[in-house]
Amino acid sequence: MAAKDDLGRAGEERAAAHLRAQGYTIVDRNWRCPQGELDIVAVTRSELVVVEVKTRRSDLFGHPLEAVDARKAARLWRLAMAWIAAHPDAARGRRLRLDAIALTGPDPADAVLEHLEGAL
Template sequence: MNRLGLAGEESAAQFLKAKGYRLLERNFAAPYGEIDIIARDKKTLVFVEVKSRAYTAFGGPLMAVTPAKQKKIARTAHAYLQAKGLKFDSIRFDVICVLPEKIEHIENAFFPERTTM
């Protein structure tokens, strides 16, 4: 990962902590992919994809979270739940866009199909 990505993930982690989230894991990897941040927001387990951009001339960071990427994140989330033996009533997939001038947190950024998980 490049410096921009690392700095973006660190900024996102600090942002979530400041909002009261409890960080459980960072950069969880499974055969399907990786999840940047896994956290708890009260009783909700949140899987967070972080996208950093130095500029948006070719589209914002959210555009990089394609349906294929969403499927990988959902499959990796399922692997995380199985590996940890966890069950949550509420699970959410968020995206944090880190730009030089701001951080944008999109809760419920996508909803994976049931068959994906």
């Protein structure tokens, strides 16, 4: 596996741990369908939260969240709708929210973590 893939997986693991510590329940990770992949799907009592995770070793080439442009955000909304169609019971009675988590630093274990709720 490429170092970039390892970095991304470690970042997603740290993001999931952060979400659990904040009281979220993780219901899906790396969910795939023909349209693409969702990094993390989590729930609270009232919300279904789709989380895009971006991990970078530095911000030398820009902040990690700069990679989430309008086109990517629209794609995530479509993927969220596909996830809901495939898991209607998990979504029932919950409001959908799209979040982004950015991790910046050489090691995801102690990288700076930014969680933007409803960012997309």
